Amino acid sequence: MRIMIDTNVIISSVLFPKGRAAEALKKALTYPYEPILCDYVINEVHRKILEKWPESHDELEEFLSKLLKTIDVVPTPNKTHPTEFKIRDIKDRPILRSALNAHADMFLTGDKDFLESSIKDPRIISPTDFLQM
DSSP states (O other), rough: OOOEEHHHHHHHHHHHHTSSSHHHHHHHHHHEEEEEEHHHHHHHHHHHHHHOGGGGGHHHHHHHHHHHTSSSEEEEOOSGGGGGGGSSSSGHHEEEEEEETTOOOOOOOOHHHHTOOOOHHHHHHHHHHHHHH
């Protein structure tokens, strides 16, 4: 089961290594899940950490260096997908586009725009709900 990981899950895992997002990420890294990240998320994680929590940059780099050894990184396609227009925030659309293009079965996120959307495929799930599965 392919599962796309969102930016906020990565950032929360770095900032709160014992929190729900970190637990959910650990679960997503185990069989039967096939975790995937898109290059857009990786760039967004770097940008947001430097912008909001620059003191955590070294922790992020160490975290990502380990994570990227165990996770599939997919490119973010340029061509839009009709489903992405169900997401209000234009900056989030490339992430959904990547999940769709990579044939993700699930999308792990804490972002309410995604969670409250009407999108059914991929299944959009919060860290809390994912942990309860």
